[in-house]
Amino acid sequence: MTAPAPTAHDVAAIVRQVLAELRQTGAPAPRQATPAGAVTGRSSAGHHGIFASVDEAVAAAAEAFHHLERLGVEGRKRAIAHIRRIAIGDAEELGRMEFAETGIGRLEHKIEKLKVLGEKVPGVEFMTSEVFSGDHGLAVIEHAPFGVIAAITPVTHSLPTIACNAVNMIAAGNTVVVNPHPSGRKVAAEGVRRFNAAIHRDLGVDNLVCLVAEPTLESAAELFAHRGVKLICVTGGPAVARAALQSPKRAIVAGPGNPPVVVDETADLDHAARSIIQGAAYDNNLLCIGEKQVFVVESVFDRMLVAMERAGALRLHAGQVDALTKRAIVWAGEGAHRHQVPCKDLLGKDAALLAQAAGATPREGLELVFGETDVDNPFVPVEQMMPFLPFVRCRDADEAIERAHESEHGFRHTAIVHSTNVRTMTRMGRLLDTTLFVKNGPSVAGLGLGGEGYLSFSIATPTGEGVTTPLTFTRQRRCTLVDDLRILGSPGMEA
Ligand code: NAD
Secondary structure, eight states, rough: OOOOOOOHHHHHHHHHEEEEEEEEOOOOOOOOOOOOOOOOOOOOTTTEEESSHHHHHHHHHHHHHHHHHHHHHHHHHHHHHHHHHHHHHHHHHHHHHHHHHHOOOOOOHHHHHHHTTTTTTGGGGGOOOOOEEEETTTEEEEEEESSSSEOOOOOHHHHHHHHHHHEEEEEETTTEEEEEEEGGGHHHHHHHHHHHHHHHHHSSSSOOEEEEESSSSSHHHHHHOOOOOEEEEEEHHHHHHHHHHHSOOOOOEEOOOOEEEEEEETTTTTHHHHHHHHHHHGEEEEEEGGGOOEEEHHHHHHHHHHHHHHHHEOOOOOHHHHHHHHEEEEEEEEEGOEEEEETTTTOOOOOHHHHHHOOOOOTTTTTEEEEEEOOTTTTTTTTSSSSSSEEEEEESSSHHHHHHHHTTTTTTOOEEEEEEEEHHHHHHHHHHHOSSSEEEEEEGGGGSSSSSSSOOOOOOOOOOOEEOOOOGGEEEEEEEEEEEEEESOOTOOOO
């Protein structure tokens, strides 16, 4: 027996009841059909990217991917414009949220890291094609999207990484599901919700950027393994880099760094000091590219430390360095996995707090503390992510470069040199072989901030893609047309 068809009155009552239940549970209400008319009864539209489970998030991102395909490059461009506009326009509010939630870094830099979404992060203009034209016709190499990408983001820049990944990935025609760092998940969700709401209002497509609302290591593993995910992009430390490299799927891995600085006798010491402070004090040294340890040649070592003081950094004496080291670097793990890590209480905290922990008196506006250490001090090998820099005295540039190489652990991430000697630069560049190698400037110049080039918060190191762009998230597709449409005629061929 078939049930009688519901009347218009019944349907209205059902809709009212569902909406009331959704309001009670706090779940987002489903939206009406959009101007583009693409929202179906089973669509995930209305979630604005926030999902309780990996399955739902991937399904919504897959649906959004097919919708984005239909909107073409113009649709991608408009979607990205909304992300940029919100990142910049709401930078103050979202930056404050990120600062309050994570409790690390510096407020002004949390805000600035959203504002750089404006011009520095490349979009659809990067999506060029290559053409081969000859006697046998035409071949066009196009850069096609993968589909749904799984992204893992760090606590050090939760929303800026998501926004930047989203711009790159959408420019290339993909959609993304993010498993954010648990300690930055709230600001991540707020940003993602705002991006999707604006894109949905304008283009009628929701969930281009999806987020697992309560991320865990288990949800990250589930996302990596999900059959709907076509590519993985992780940004984070050694554990997540290892996990992604072990995945059977293609992974773009923006892994850890421990950037060393070398200063030789030919450097402009005052300029070097200002640059080192600018890079290492940025967001309290949370950046993976930030200066983490400095190797200075003996002949200018003492003068360099004076230059650092002149530029505004606070010098700690040996006893204070010892006191800070004991507080700031702790042991973690068991047995063979026992290793030193930065202490959570001081990671990303202000220089004034570090000075106090060392027993020194900070002055107003202090950005960086530093001190002489030997090469065995744990601040040298450990990626400390705090505004204290160890300075190591070296016999000459060759020794400084060797020490720098050891301290970088072969991550091949970032290195900085202050020198006017081309030989020093060349030798260091060859030995460390890093993805970013900055000469005579702050580390941030390597991301186009005061230097040339574009910016991304995901610098793919072990997998080699470098500073990620839209092209990083594409597959090559070749379209071949045989013996036609040649630009030049060939002998013996009729027009
Ligand atoms: P983290 O490694 O603690 O966490 C990063 C992300 O990975 C988080 O979302 C975390 O939940 C997740 N994660 C950790 N272990 C995992 C595992 N086994 N499987 C799946 N997911 C896992 O790092 P963090 O403290 O958030 O960020 C700082 C680190 O990230 C530093 O080492 C820094 O150098 C690095 N980093 C690198 C880049 C780059 O572009 N190369 C950019 C930013 C940060």
